[in-house]
Amino acid sequence: xxxxxxxxxxxxxxxxxLRLSCAASGFTFSSYxxxxxxxxxxKGLEWVSYISSSGSTIYYADxxxxxxxxxxxxxxxxxxxxxxxxxxxxxxxxxxARPAQPYGDSPYFDYWGQGTLVTVSS
Amino acid sequence: xxxxxxxxxSFSASTGDRVTITCRAxxxxxxxxxxxxQKPGKAPKLLIYAASTLQxxxxxxxxxxxxxTDFTLTxxxxxxxxxxxxxxxxxxxxxLLTFGGGTKVEIK
Numbered sequence: 001x002x003x004x005x006x007x008x009x010x011x012x013x014x015x016x017x018l019r020l021s022c023a024a025s026g027f028t029f030s031s032y033x034x035x036x037x038x039x040x041x042x043k044g045l046e047w048v049s050y051i052s053s054s055g056s057t058i059y060y061a062d063x064x065x066x067x068x069x070x071x072x073x074x075x076x077x078x079x080x081x082x083x084x085x086x087x088x089x090x091x092x093x094x095x096x097a098r099p100a101q102p103y104g105d106s107p108y109f110d111y112w113g114q115g116t117l118v119t120v121s122s
Numbered sequence: 123x124x125x126x127x128x129x130x131x132s133f134s135a136s137t138g139d140r141v142t143i144t145c146r147a148x149x150x151x152x153x154x155x156x157x158x159x160q161k162p163g164k165a166p167k168l169l170i171y172a173a174s175t176l177q178x179x180x181x182x183x184x185x186x187x188x189x190x191t192d193f194t195l196t197x198x199x200x201x202x203x204x205x206x207x208x209x210x211x212x213x214x215x216x217x218l219l220t221f222g223g224g225t226k227v228e229i230k
Contacts, residue, residue: 033217035217035219044209044221044222044223044224045158045160045166045209045211045221045224046221047218047219047220047221050216050217050218050219057217059217059218061218062123095165095166100168100171100177104216106171107213107216107217107219108156108168108171108211108213109156109158109166109168110168110177112165112166113165114165115165
């Protein structure tokens with residue numbers, strides 16, 4: 001059974017940092033590109049970041065570029081999001097999401113984690 | 123960036139109704155469009171990809187159509203479990219993805 005389990009969310013002050021993790025199981029993690037998607041309270045979905053299966057190619061939404069860093073450890077079946085210089089507008093539930101097929105063939109998401117809430121407030 | 127605009131943003135409907143949700147892209151995206159359903163407190167669920175292909179396990183009352191810039195999600199006979207928020211997502215510019223703003227389907 002495919003599982004994605006996020007952790008690391010919490011309350012942080014503006015300007016602070018937080019590192020999210022996503023533990024993957026039930027599939028060959030190293031074959032799949034992975035993404036982070038977030039959802040502010042009562043708002044819609046916003047794509048945040050992408051990382052290729054090897055970790056060599058990375059993209060970010062303009063809203064987080066220069067502040068967030070995506071990474072992965074294929075040996076640990078884990079995805080990460082390092083978030084620095086956090087702002088109130090980064091407050092959201094953060095989901096890790098897996099594409100339906102490996103190797104970039106199907107960039108729509110058939111598995112999502114349960115999400116982890118990040119609250120940026122003083 | 124490609125912008126995705128959904129309409130309406132919300133509406134009320136009754137069980138048994140046929141409902142249609144529209145998604146418009148700011149530029150042509152061929153058929154690189156997916157639809158998701160999200161219920162409160164839950165992660166989104168994939169319904170349709172490639173604009174009209176039903177994800178495995180999704181009831182056949184859901185259907186999608188369109189290509190280029192204009193797309194629709196139709197629920198042929200609304201069931202109680204279908205009251206939720208629906209999102210479109212373009213993947214034409216993958217890895218740079220964008221979602222529509224969402225359409226909330228409420229009980230009349």
